Amino acid sequence: xxxxxxxxxxxxxxxxxxxxxxxxxxxxxxxxxxxxxxxxxxxxxxxxxxxxxxxxxxxxxxxxxxxxxxxxxxxxxxxxxxxxxxxxxxxxxxxxxxxxxxxxxxxxxxxxxxxxxxxxxxxxxxxxxxxxxxxxxxxxxxxxxxxxxxxxxxxxxxxxxxxxxxxxxxxxxxxxxxxxxxxxxxxxxxxxxxxxxxxxxxxxxxxxxxxxxxxxxxxxxxxxxxxxxxxxxxxxx
Numbered sequence: 001x002x003x004x005x006x007x008x009x010x011x012x013x014x015x016x017x018x019x020x021x022x023x024x025x026x027x028x029x030x031x032x033x034x035x036x037x038x039x040x041x042x043x044x045x046x047x048x049x050x051x052x053x054x055x056x057x058x059x060x061x062x063x064x065x066x067x068x069x070x071x072x073x074x075x076x077x078x079x080x081x082x083x084x085x086x087x088x089x090x091x092x093x094x095x096x097x098x099x100x101x102x103x104x105x106x107x108x109x110x111x112x113x114x115x116x117x118x119x120x121x122x123x124x125x126x127x128x129x130x131x132x133x134x135x136x137x138x139x140x141x142x143x144x145x146x147x148x149x150x151x152x153x154x155x156x157x158x159x160x161x162x163x164x165x166x167x168x169x170x171x172x173x174x175x176x177x178x179x180x181x182x183x184x185x186x187x188x189x190x191x192x193x194x195x196x197x198x199x200x201x202x203x204x205x206x207x208x209x210x211x212x213x214x215x216x217x218x219x220x221x222x223x224x225x226x227x228x229x230x231x232x233x234x235x236x237x
Contacts, residue, residue, distance in 0.1 A: 050096045055228050057091035057189055059221020061107050063132065065160070067199055068212040080117050083160070085109035085130055089219050093138065095228055100137045103152050103175070105193075107132040107217070111162070123163055130160035132217070134173050134193060145232040148179035156195040158215065165204040169213055171197030179223075181230035186222065193217040 062085070069079040087109035094101045109130040114121040136154020143149070156173030159166070173195035180188040199213030 052094060052096045053227050055093050055095055055223060055225045057089075057093065057221055057223045059089045059091070059189060059191070059219035061087050061089040061109070061217060061219035063087070063107070063109055063130075063215060063217040065130075065158070065215050066213070067210045069208070070211045077117065080115075082115045083111050083162070084113035085111045087130075089132075089221065100139065103134075103136060103138040103150075105132075105134040105175070107219075109160075111160075125163055128161050128163070130158065132215075133157045134175065134195070136173070136175065138175075145230075146181065146234075148181075150177040150179065150191075151175070156193075156197060156215075158195075158197060165208070166202045167199065167204065168201035169197040169199045169215075170201060171195055171213075173215075181233040183233045183235045184229045185224055185226060186233075187225070187230060189219070189221045189223060191217075191219045191221075193219075 063083075065083040065085070067081045067083075071078050087107055089105060089107035091103055091105045093103045109132065111123065111128050111130065114123060134152075134154065134156045136152040138150055138152040140151075141149045152175040154173065156171050158169040160169075161167075173193055175191060175193045177189060177191035180190075182188050193216070195215045195217075197213045197215065199210040204210075
């Protein structure tokens with residue numbers, strides 16, 4: 001009789017454990033089934049259709065740098081130095097970057113002509129050069145997709161090795177350019193850059209500090225791009 005009671009008690013315990021296991025399993029798998037049956041959209045970021053990329057521009061460039069020292073005696077003319085340089089420029093521009101695209105421009109120059117108060121000066125050294133750097137957000141407008149107008153405003157830096165000094169100049173610049181879609185992948189570029197800089201970052205500030213430094217640049221170049229093709233172009237396929 002005692003053995004029968006023990007067997008019955010063990011059977012009841014096992015039945016209760018099995019019932020609890022079935023109840024928990026039904027709750028778990030039941031929730032999964034309910035979750036799968038409800039058609040709810042997944043919470044995620046929208047897919048980017050216009051993906052960002054880079055385009056590259058190449059150009060031949062001309063620069064004229066003017067440096068002025070004002071004279072305290074108004075009866076005398078100011079001291080004006082002008083340097084004319086030619087070189088090459090390289091531009092890297094973003095596309096489809098929100099909220100605004102930007103442009104980074106690097107130009108390398110070699111000075112070819114100097115004047116002081118309008119009088120030509122002869123260079124004493126042969127190895128002379130200059131680096132010009134500009135960056136800024138770029139805004140674009142178009143005229144019926146056949147002419148594109150670019151405008152950028154941002155910081156500007158110039159380094160120039162002259163006969164006397166290492167010129168370090170920093171300030172602000174503005175770029176205004178025109179894009180002409182020649183063909184589907186080819187674009188003609190014409191850009192102008194003007195800057196107003198502080199010209200006394202180099203060693204010349206102790207000997208010959210300048211009161212005003214400004215720079216005008218013009219470049220003519222091209223772009224070949226497979227990713228950014230022109231919707232309309234002057235030349236057909």
